[in-house]
Amino acid sequence: MPKEWYLSDSDKYLSGYENEEFTLNATSAFDEILLNSPESYDVLINDVPSKAIIQTKSSDIARKILTRIGDISCGDIVDYKKNKWLAVDFADDNRMYESTIIKLCNTTFHLELDKTTVLLKDENGNPILDNHGRPIYEEVPNTKDVPCVVETKYYFNNRNEQITLPEDRVMISIQYQEANNLKENAEFNLYNSRFSIKFIDYTKVVNDKGVMIITGERVMKKDGNV
Incomplete structure:
Protein backbone atom coordinates (compact mmCIF):
# COMPACT_ATOMS: atom_id res chain seq x y z
CA MET A 1 0.00 0.00 0.00
CA PRO A 2 1.57 3.36 -1.00
CA LYS A 3 2.81 5.69 1.72
CA GLU A 4 0.70 8.56 0.32
CA TRP A 5 -2.50 6.70 1.19
CA TYR A 6 -2.04 6.81 4.96
CA LEU A 7 -0.81 10.40 4.83
CA SER A 8 -3.92 11.56 3.00
CA ASP A 9 -7.20 13.00 4.27
CA SER A 10 -10.31 11.04 3.37
CA ASP A 11 -12.46 14.19 3.14
CA LYS A 12 -10.53 15.30 0.07
CA TYR A 13 -11.89 12.55 -2.11
CA LEU A 14 -14.82 10.86 -0.36
CA SER A 15 -18.24 12.02 0.85
CA GLY A 16 -21.55 10.64 2.03
CA TYR A 17 -21.79 6.85 2.14
CA GLU A 18 -18.27 6.45 0.71
CA ASN A 19 -16.89 8.51 3.57
CA GLU A 20 -18.67 6.33 6.15
CA GLU A 21 -17.31 3.22 4.50
CA PHE A 22 -13.83 4.73 4.52
CA THR A 23 -14.07 5.38 8.25
CA LEU A 24 -15.15 1.82 8.97
CA ASN A 25 -12.21 0.36 7.07
CA ALA A 26 -9.58 2.94 7.94
CA THR A 27 -8.40 1.43 11.23
CA SER A 28 -7.96 -2.05 9.77
CA ALA A 29 -6.10 -0.54 6.80
CA PHE A 30 -3.76 1.27 9.18
CA ASP A 31 -3.16 -1.98 11.05
CA GLU A 32 -2.01 -3.48 7.73
CA ILE A 33 0.41 -0.59 7.28
CA LEU A 34 1.77 -1.10 10.79
CA LEU A 35 2.58 -4.69 9.84
CA ASN A 36 4.26 -3.91 6.50
CA SER A 37 5.70 -0.39 6.52
CA PRO A 38 9.49 0.02 6.81
CA GLU A 39 8.73 2.98 9.09
CA SER A 40 6.86 0.76 11.57
CA TYR A 41 8.46 0.11 14.96
CA ASP A 42 7.68 -1.73 18.18
CA VAL A 43 7.59 0.89 20.93
CA LEU A 44 6.46 1.36 24.50
CA ILE A 45 4.01 4.16 25.28
CA ASN A 46 3.95 4.78 29.02
CA ASP A 47 5.50 1.28 29.34
CA VAL A 48 2.66 -0.32 27.32
CA PRO A 49 3.74 -2.23 24.15
CA SER A 50 2.47 -0.70 20.92
CA LYS A 51 3.33 -0.36 17.23
CA ALA A 52 3.84 3.00 15.55
CA ILE A 53 4.96 4.68 12.35
CA ILE A 54 7.82 7.05 13.19
CA GLN A 55 9.02 9.61 10.66
CA THR A 56 12.07 11.88 10.75
CA LYS A 57 11.46 15.63 11.06
CA SER A 58 13.76 18.49 10.11
CA SER A 59 14.97 18.71 13.71
CA ASP A 60 17.47 16.13 14.95
CA ILE A 61 15.59 15.68 18.22
CA ALA A 62 12.01 15.56 16.85
CA ARG A 63 10.01 12.82 15.16
CA LYS A 64 6.43 12.48 13.94
CA ILE A 65 4.65 9.46 15.39
CA LEU A 66 1.51 7.78 14.00
CA THR A 67 -0.34 5.32 16.21
CA ARG A 68 -3.66 3.54 16.46
CA ILE A 69 -6.41 5.85 17.65
CA GLY A 70 -6.35 6.11 21.43
CA ASP A 71 -2.78 4.89 21.86
CA ILE A 72 -1.02 8.22 22.45
CA SER A 73 -1.69 11.57 24.13
CA CYS A 74 0.23 14.76 24.82
CA GLY A 75 2.64 14.13 27.69
CA ASP A 76 3.11 10.40 27.06
CA ILE A 77 6.59 8.87 27.24
CA VAL A 78 7.61 6.77 24.23
CA ASP A 79 10.44 4.24 24.37
CA TYR A 80 11.90 4.09 20.85
CA LYS A 81 15.34 2.85 19.74
CA LYS A 82 16.58 2.58 23.34
CA ASN A 83 15.76 6.22 24.10
CA LYS A 84 12.85 7.96 25.79
CA TRP A 85 10.83 10.51 23.83
CA LEU A 86 8.15 12.94 25.05
CA ALA A 87 4.91 13.56 23.12
CA VAL A 88 4.95 17.36 23.12
CA ASP A 89 1.76 18.21 21.17
CA PHE A 90 -1.89 17.25 21.35
CA ALA A 91 -2.64 14.17 19.22
CA ASP A 92 -4.58 14.72 15.99
CA ASP A 93 -7.12 12.06 14.95
CA ASN A 94 -8.00 11.76 11.24
CA ARG A 95 -10.12 8.59 11.70
CA MET A 96 -7.28 6.40 10.41
CA TYR A 97 -4.67 7.05 13.09
CA GLU A 98 -3.49 9.58 15.65
CA SER A 99 -0.38 11.64 15.10
CA THR A 100 1.73 13.97 17.18
CA ILE A 101 5.33 15.13 17.59
CA ILE A 102 7.75 13.42 19.96
CA LYS A 103 11.05 14.92 21.13
CA LEU A 104 14.12 13.15 22.44
CA CYS A 105 14.49 13.32 26.22
CA ASN A 106 18.10 14.42 26.67
Missing part, protein backbone atom coordinates in the same frame (compact mmCIF):
# COMPACT_ATOMS: atom_id res chain seq x y z
CA THR A 107 18.24 14.38 30.49
CA THR A 108 16.08 13.97 33.58
CA PHE A 109 14.46 16.42 36.01
CA HIS A 110 14.62 15.74 39.74
CA LEU A 111 11.23 15.96 41.47
CA GLU A 112 10.67 16.31 45.20
CA LEU A 113 7.40 14.69 46.26
CA ASP A 114 5.56 14.47 49.57
CA LYS A 115 7.42 12.45 52.19
CA THR A 116 6.56 8.77 52.51
CA THR A 117 5.87 7.04 55.84
CA VAL A 118 7.73 3.73 56.14
CA LEU A 119 7.89 1.02 58.77
CA LEU A 120 11.35 0.72 60.31
CA LYS A 121 12.83 -2.79 60.14
CA ASP A 122 15.95 -4.44 61.52
CA GLU A 123 18.60 -6.21 59.44
CA ASN A 124 16.47 -9.38 59.47
CA GLY A 125 13.43 -7.59 58.09
CA ASN A 126 11.52 -7.58 61.36
CA PRO A 127 9.63 -4.44 62.50
CA ILE A 128 11.45 -2.31 65.05
CA LEU A 129 9.30 -1.73 68.15
CA ASP A 130 9.31 1.05 70.71
CA ASN A 131 9.33 0.54 74.50
CA HIS A 132 5.59 -0.17 74.42
CA GLY A 133 5.85 -2.82 71.72
CA ARG A 134 4.44 -0.61 68.97
CA PRO A 135 5.95 -0.51 65.44
CA ILE A 136 8.06 2.56 64.73
CA TYR A 137 7.36 4.55 61.59
CA GLU A 138 9.48 7.26 60.02
CA GLU A 139 8.94 9.85 57.31
CA VAL A 140 11.53 9.66 54.52
CA PRO A 141 12.12 11.85 51.46
CA ASN A 142 10.29 10.77 48.31
CA THR A 143 11.93 11.79 45.05
CA LYS A 144 12.11 10.64 41.45
CA ASP A 145 13.89 11.61 38.25
CA VAL A 146 11.65 11.97 35.19
CA PRO A 147 12.66 12.18 31.50
CA CYS A 148 12.59 15.69 30.07
CA VAL A 149 13.49 17.69 26.98
CA VAL A 150 15.92 20.56 27.54
CA GLU A 151 16.23 23.15 24.76
CA THR A 152 18.03 26.45 24.27
CA LYS A 153 16.00 27.34 21.16
CA TYR A 154 12.30 27.36 20.43
CA TYR A 155 10.23 27.33 17.24
CA PHE A 156 7.99 30.32 16.69
CA ASN A 157 6.13 29.66 13.43
CA ASN A 158 5.00 26.93 11.02
CA ARG A 159 8.24 27.18 9.03
CA ASN A 160 10.23 25.85 12.01
CA GLU A 161 12.14 29.13 12.34
CA GLN A 162 14.00 29.32 15.62
CA ILE A 163 14.70 31.89 18.29
CA THR A 164 17.75 31.31 20.48
CA LEU A 165 17.10 31.85 24.16
CA PRO A 166 19.35 34.17 26.17
CA GLU A 167 22.61 32.46 27.16
CA ASP A 168 21.58 31.74 30.74
CA ARG A 169 18.06 30.45 29.99
CA VAL A 170 16.67 27.03 29.14
CA MET A 171 13.26 25.56 28.34
CA ILE A 172 12.39 22.22 29.91
CA SER A 173 9.41 20.14 28.75
CA ILE A 174 8.20 17.39 31.08
CA GLN A 175 5.12 15.25 31.53
CA TYR A 176 2.60 17.09 33.72
CA GLN A 177 2.70 16.15 37.39
CA GLU A 178 2.66 17.82 40.76
CA ALA A 179 5.77 18.14 42.92
CA ASN A 180 6.87 20.32 45.79
CA ASN A 181 9.75 21.86 43.83
CA LEU A 182 7.70 22.73 40.74
CA LYS A 183 7.06 26.36 41.60
CA GLU A 184 8.48 29.72 40.63
CA ASN A 185 11.88 30.59 42.15
CA ALA A 186 12.56 26.98 43.14
CA GLU A 187 16.15 26.03 42.26
CA PHE A 188 17.37 22.89 40.52
CA ASN A 189 20.58 21.39 39.13
CA LEU A 190 21.05 20.88 35.39
CA TYR A 191 24.22 20.02 33.49
CA ASN A 192 26.44 20.88 36.46
CA SER A 193 24.86 24.33 36.84
CA ARG A 194 22.27 25.79 39.21
CA PHE A 195 19.05 27.18 37.75
CA SER A 196 15.92 28.87 39.09
CA ILE A 197 12.38 28.37 37.78
CA LYS A 198 11.11 31.65 36.33
CA PHE A 199 7.88 30.50 34.73
CA ILE A 200 5.82 27.32 34.20
CA ASP A 201 3.60 27.17 31.11
CA TYR A 202 0.52 24.95 31.58
CA THR A 203 -1.19 25.72 28.23
CA LYS A 204 -0.56 22.16 27.01
CA VAL A 205 -2.18 20.59 30.09
CA VAL A 206 -5.84 19.53 29.92
CA ASN A 207 -7.61 17.59 32.70
CA ASP A 208 -4.31 17.03 34.52
CA LYS A 209 -2.68 15.43 31.49
CA GLY A 210 -0.18 16.86 29.02
CA VAL A 211 3.13 18.71 28.99
CA MET A 212 4.30 21.60 31.13
CA ILE A 213 7.14 23.83 29.95
CA ILE A 214 9.53 25.27 32.52
CA THR A 215 11.61 28.35 31.82
CA GLY A 216 14.80 28.22 33.87
CA GLU A 217 17.45 30.85 34.42
CA ARG A 218 21.00 30.20 35.59
CA VAL A 219 21.57 31.31 39.18
CA MET A 220 24.37 33.84 39.51
CA LYS A 221 26.42 34.19 42.68
CA LYS A 222 27.17 37.57 44.20
CA ASP A 223 30.58 37.60 42.55
CA GLY A 224 28.96 37.12 39.15
CA ASN A 225 29.92 33.45 38.82
CA VAL A 226 27.50 30.54 38.51
